[in-house]
Amino acid sequence: SIGDDHEAIRALVYSEVASTIAIDLHTHLLPPTHGALCLYGIDELLTYHYLVAEYFMTAPPSVTPEKFYSLSKQKQADMIWKALFVDATPISEACKGVVTTLESLGLKEELQTRDLEGIRKYFRQYRDEGIDGAEKYSSLAYEKAGISYAVMTNIPFDPLEAAHWKPKPKDYSKNYRSALRVDPLLAGDTKTVMNALAASGYDKTIEGAKQYLHDWIDIMKPEYMMASTPHNFVFDGDIEPSMKKIKRGVNEEAMKEPFAFTDMTNSNCDTTCEATDGLASVINENHDFLSEVLMKVCEERDLPIALKIGAHRNLNPELRQAGDGVVAFADASMLARLCSTFPKVRFLATFLSRTNQHEACVIANKFSNLHIYGCWWYCNNPSIIEEITKMRVEMLSTAFTAQHSDCRVLDQLLYKWPHSRAVIANVLSKEYIKLIESGWSMTRADLRRDVKNLFGGSYEKFMAKSFV
Ligand code: RAT
Ligand code: ZN
Structure with missing residues (x-):
C-alpha cells in the first residue's frame, strides 16, 4: 500500500494522472475526413475565439471586428501573434496554451525567436499531404495528449456540416465519436427548426420533428444529444399537464435585460414570433420542442442529453463567436426539475458560471440520472478548475x-489536457494525503481506479446505465 510520505504520495498521484488515458467528452473537433472542418495548425490556434476576444481588448480602434474578420486567417493570425506574443507577454491561459502546444511539438527554438514563419513551416509538412497529413497529425495529437476518443459536436442544422453526413460518411477514425447538437430545439428557435424540416422534406409537425431527430440519430449514431441553454431558459416542470402551455424557451423578464440582441427573434424565438407564420396551426404554443420532441426522442432511443448551461450568446455581436459571454447566474433548479420530470432521461450537465457550481454538486448528489462534467470555457482556467x-x-x-477540453482546434488537446491534469493532480494529492494521514490505507491500484473514473470511467458507467 501507499506510504505516508507526502512527496511520495504527490509523485504517485501526478504520475497516475499524467498517464491515465482520458475520454474527452465534449469538443468541437471534427475528423480529418470532414476536410476543411478539421481545424489544426498555428493559424487556427492563434485565431481561436478566446484569443480573438483577448486581442480586441487592446486592439487599436481602427481595427474594427468587421475589418478583422474580412482578412485572411493567416493575416488575422499575424496580428494576434504580434499583439499578444511579440508586443506583450503571453501570460493569459489562452496564450500560455499556444506556448505549451508549440513546446510539446518540439518547436522550442521557434518559440525563443518568436519565429511564426518557422512554426508555419512545421505544420506545412502535414498540410502538404492533405487528408493523410491531417490523419497523421490527428493520431499524433491524441497519442501525445493521452486521449482515447473525443466526442465531437455535430450540428445537423448547419448545412456545411450536414453535407459531410449525407451521403453517409466514410468511416472516420475511432478517436472521434459523435454527438447530435440540437440547440434550436431547446431555445424554441422555431424558425431554424421549421426551415430544417422543410428543407429535408419533413412534416412541420411534432411527429415530423421527432422523425427528423430519429433519422439523424440513425445517421450519426451519437453518444448523446446535446444543447446549450439560452441564458434566459426556464423550465417549469411541475405545472399541471392540462396547463401545459409550458414555459419553455425564454423568460420574458430576462428579455428586458439591458443587452440589445440583434438576432433575439431568431435564436430565442418566442411562440408568437413571425417564424411560426402559417405553421401556428400545426405546431402551436401548446406544444413544445423540449418535452414533446427532444425528451421523447431521448426516451425512445435511450440517449442521454448533455446540457451546457449559462451562456449568454452575442454579448458583443460584432465579435461574432468571440462575443459570446457568461451569464452571472443561471437558474440551476431548472436542472433538478428536468431530472425529476424526465426520470428516464439521463442528463450530463456543466455550468458556465462559477457561482452555479455548488448548486450543481448538490443536484448531482440527489439525482442518479444526472452526471456533472468538466469546467467549461470561463471556468476552464487553472484557478477555477482547482476550486x-x-x-x-x-x-x-x-x-x-473532472474535465472536458472543448477544443476547437486539434492542437489544443496538447495544452488543455496537460494544464488540467496538473491542476487536478494537485487537488487530488492533497485529498489523498489527508485521507492517508487520517489512517486510511490504499494501494496504487485503488488510486489508478479513482483517477480513471475521474477521467472518463465514471462517464462510461453513466453512459451504460439505463432508466428506460
Ligand atoms: O467554449 C466554447 O468554445 C464556446 O464557444 C461554446 O461553443 C461552447 O463550448 C458550446 O459548446 O456551446
Ligand atoms: Zn463547446
Whole structure:
C-alpha cells in the first residue's frame, strides 16, 4: 500500500494522472475526413475565439471586428501573434496554451525567436499531404495528449456540416465519436427548426420533428444529444399537464435585460414570433420542442442529453463567436426539475458560471440520472478548475467527470489536457494525503481506479446505465 510520505504520495498521484488515458467528452473537433472542418495548425490556434476576444481588448480602434474578420486567417493570425506574443507577454491561459502546444511539438527554438514563419513551416509538412497529413497529425495529437476518443459536436442544422453526413460518411477514425447538437430545439428557435424540416422534406409537425431527430440519430449514431441553454431558459416542470402551455424557451423578464440582441427573434424565438407564420396551426404554443420532441426522442432511443448551461450568446455581436459571454447566474433548479420530470432521461450537465457550481454538486448528489462534467470555457482556467474540482471531490467523490477540453482546434488537446491534469493532480494529492494521514490505507491500484473514473470511467458507467 501507499506510504505516508507526502512527496511520495504527490509523485504517485501526478504520475497516475499524467498517464491515465482520458475520454474527452465534449469538443468541437471534427475528423480529418470532414476536410476543411478539421481545424489544426498555428493559424487556427492563434485565431481561436478566446484569443480573438483577448486581442480586441487592446486592439487599436481602427481595427474594427468587421475589418478583422474580412482578412485572411493567416493575416488575422499575424496580428494576434504580434499583439499578444511579440508586443506583450503571453501570460493569459489562452496564450500560455499556444506556448505549451508549440513546446510539446518540439518547436522550442521557434518559440525563443518568436519565429511564426518557422512554426508555419512545421505544420506545412502535414498540410502538404492533405487528408493523410491531417490523419497523421490527428493520431499524433491524441497519442501525445493521452486521449482515447473525443466526442465531437455535430450540428445537423448547419448545412456545411450536414453535407459531410449525407451521403453517409466514410468511416472516420475511432478517436472521434459523435454527438447530435440540437440547440434550436431547446431555445424554441422555431424558425431554424421549421426551415430544417422543410428543407429535408419533413412534416412541420411534432411527429415530423421527432422523425427528423430519429433519422439523424440513425445517421450519426451519437453518444448523446446535446444543447446549450439560452441564458434566459426556464423550465417549469411541475405545472399541471392540462396547463401545459409550458414555459419553455425564454423568460420574458430576462428579455428586458439591458443587452440589445440583434438576432433575439431568431435564436430565442418566442411562440408568437413571425417564424411560426402559417405553421401556428400545426405546431402551436401548446406544444413544445423540449418535452414533446427532444425528451421523447431521448426516451425512445435511450440517449442521454448533455446540457451546457449559462451562456449568454452575442454579448458583443460584432465579435461574432468571440462575443459570446457568461451569464452571472443561471437558474440551476431548472436542472433538478428536468431530472425529476424526465426520470428516464439521463442528463450530463456543466455550468458556465462559477457561482452555479455548488448548486450543481448538490443536484448531482440527489439525482442518479444526472452526471456533472468538466469546467467549461470561463471556468476552464487553472484557478477555477482547482476550486471546482476540490468541491466536487468533497461532495461527489469520483462520481463525476473532472474535465472536458472543448477544443476547437486539434492542437489544443496538447495544452488543455496537460494544464488540467496538473491542476487536478494537485487537488487530488492533497485529498489523498489527508485521507492517508487520517489512517486510511490504499494501494496504487485503488488510486489508478479513482483517477480513471475521474477521467472518463465514471462517464462510461453513466453512459451504460439505463432508466428506460
Ligand atoms: O467554449 C466554447 O468554445 C464556446 O464557444 C461554446 O461553443 C461552447 O463550448 C458550446 O459548446 O456551446
Ligand atoms: Zn463547446
